[in-house]
Amino acid sequence: MRANLRPKETAWLWLLKIASGVLVIVFLFVHLIVNHLLTQNGLMSYADVVRYLSNPWIALMESCFLVIVVTHSLVGVRSIILDLAPPAGLQKVIDIAMLVLGVGSVIYGIWLIHLIVARGL
Numbered sequence: 001m002r003a004n005l006r007p008k009e010t011a012w013l014w015l016l017k018i019a020s021g022v023l024v025i026v027f028l029f030v031h032l033i034v035n036h037l038l039t040q041n042g043l044m045s046y047a048d049v050v051r052y053l054s055n056p057w058i059a060l061m062e063s064c065f066l067v068i069v070v071t072h073s074l075v076g077v078r079s080i081i082l083d084l085a086p087p088a089g090l091q092k093v094i095d096i097a098m099l100v101l102g103v104g105s106v107i108y109g110i111w112l113i114h115l116i117v118a119r120g121l
Helices: 011-037 046-054 057-084 087-119
Strands: none
Touching: 011 057, 046 057, 046 087, 057 087
């Protein structure tokens, strides 16, 4: 009998996907209320965004939201790819590519938040 050498979704990745999904809902709810329901006309101007992100707690919250969304989406995409049963070598390349994409996206997003705050009005 031949052993299945394909990578599988571990229990930790499954739990990460579930926990990040719950956190996405919580952060999305807060994000939508603050950015669309509590602002005039439902949209923030650039000056409003700068003021909003200038609060270090808000910048931290939005950065956490970014990390959680990227993590949840990439773990979900990995699960879909595993359902397609790719060869183990290709799966390893896909895992590395998604990791680089995720880290790059988070670094870019956090850099952008800091840039908006630093340039200010």
